Amino acid sequence: MPTSTAAGDPSRDASAPSGRRVTMADVARVAGVSKTTVSLVLSNAETRLAEDTRRRVRSVARQLGYRRDLVASSMRTSQTRTIALLSDRLATTSVGWAMVAGAQAAARERGYMLLIANTEGDPEREVDALDALRDRRVDGLIFGALFHRALTIPDMTDTPVVLLDAYDPERRLSAVVPDDEVGGHDATALLTAAGHRRIGFIDDANDVTAATLRLDGYHRALADAGLAADPDLVVRTNDPITPVGGRTAVVELLDLPDPPTAVFCFNDRIASGAYQAIRARGLRIPEDISVVGFDDHEALAEGLDPPLTTMSLPHEAMGRWAVLRLLDLLDGTDDAAPVVHREACRPVLRASHGPPPSRRPG
């Protein structure tokens, strides 16, 4: 096979060059125009080019299977159409996947690709990751956290940044977080609405933002229902990760002189532990005691017996919001004034809650 064919004969040249990738120069040559023209046509530049020139260029590009080389393009424009999601361990644990999924999907829809990097909480790793990302000239960065918390990031003058499941204590960066206060309120309100008047709360003892906010919401819902807050009904556990924490915490509640008829748990894992201890007491859920969780850890919540009523964490929507905001920043579509977006947590009603024993028929 000859590598070059008669110039000016599109029908012959229209086959892809042997091994080599098709380049803009190839398209120009075959279409009989300059690279400038090809570039202008293919980038839909405003310049008024003759309609038939545009058509010809486009058709040749299509026939040759031409694709603009983004690396070369980036070289000139400094835009890579690539962004990155950097976090301590977002992509390293089961809790983060939906945020990654949402971020990836939104990026894709806007023609961007997503790079992921994890620091495992190591500052040195963070520096390395940032360097590696800068080397690749990513257009923007999302700093993610595993759970709703304050996050202070290194100075980034050159690259736009959005925070995911975290907020800048100094409010200089846009951020998206779950609305834990309203979530805590709504979870508790599910219980007050069912008629419960003694509602326990098993909170995370680690000083995390979500814990404080969910507790606030719990208190507000009690107040809404005209119930006094009884400090005895709020217990804390240092272990929100395994069922053990919930197991021991719920026992404190059950041992109260006037025990609660319902328990709201900081998360589903704690709730699963609560289930175990409640059952060990010979109590039934929800007949004797209602349980509501948080996070909607789906396999767990559905697998429990009875299936657990809980609040969903809007991780996917949060991931989407973060990249959409970031891309708007890149486009200059949005003004750069930082905003903190609170994404709603929604109740997922399953079978672990109901009226208190006193209100049950029979």
Place this chain on the structure above:
Amino acid sequence: MPTSTAAGDPSRDASAPSGRRVTMADVARVAGVSKTTVSLVLSNAETRLAEDTRRRVRSVARQLGYRRDLVASSMRTSQTRTIALLSDRLATTSVGWAMVAGAQAAARERGYMLLIANTEGDPEREVDALDALRDRRVDGLIFGALFHRALTIPDMTDTPVVLLDAYDPERRLSAVVPDDEVGGHDATALLTAAGHRRIGFIDDANDVTAATLRLDGYHRALADAGLAADPDLVVRTNDPITPVGGRTAVVELLDLPDPPTAVFCFNDRIASGAYQAIRARGLRIPEDISVVGFDDHEALAEGLDPPLTTMSLPHEAMGRWAVLRLLDLLDGTDDAAPVVHREACRPVLRASHGPPPSRRPG
């Protein structure tokens, strides 16, 4: 501030140029050598450069905070030090995260970054993703699947490919999969070793590779223990995703004239459904019946009461293997002969299995 300072005076030039990124030319100028020399030194080329030249160049590069621009470098070398993980929905569901995590970690350790893309099973999306990846000149590609299965991918002459949790039916590509046969065997052997002689198996009715292999392993373990395979003891469910499938399937087993004393479930979700139906019958786990799952869906397995004995799916190790193999291919370290690597599934012993009732003391 003057933008240029006295040439040849390192102490003055050693501050980073005002806004602009530090370039190789900057380093060359300050160090008083050519770009060629800087490039050679910084890439540790074998060429014998004077030791003090090397030292000077390195020290200037460090002082200026120089970092090689990977985009420019890619332009010349066609290497981006970036690879991609493409799958139908690996990064879109809770089951895939550990594979992504393993892949990302291994890439990072070798100085690569990982791009992720999901096709949601849409062939058009796959084409788009492949184009987007080619545009960015990724060095290599990992095609991932959500569960162990055959995967036929488009022809990729230009880019090395490794399969993750999938295999090429024509064996032309390297691949890594879990060893489901041995896993099925070992899960069943846990039960035969405890003394069970009637062991049910609830399999996935969808014709997936993992289902076939785990069944094979189940049969082999029975044979090993000198037990005949009773077809009545193998039931199938079309719903391995929610507990519903396991719930109805286990009832078939329980209704048998000679019901099993132990049940091995295709996965933990099925096992969670089995728990519900078993409990509804008033039977205790493991006193009356043992249950073993598969996948080690951790929050679920630990949250169940009693905690579920299961087989772990080596997702993280698989993700690592896939990128390590891919990078070896890129390095030319490995010969390109395709290999299919089976990663072992390991038993995670919790509390849902024990001896059959007949063998229990008392």
Place this chain on the structure above:
DNA sequence: CTGAAAGCGCTTACAG
């Protein structure tokens, strides 16, 4: 032992 120069594939003033 080191440097000048070409070139990777684009984009973009600038000129006509």
Place this chain on the structure above:
DNA sequence: CTGAAAGCGCTTACAG
């Protein structure tokens, strides 16, 4: 309405 040319920041024969 269209093209020649410079330049993005590197790497790599090639020459000395």
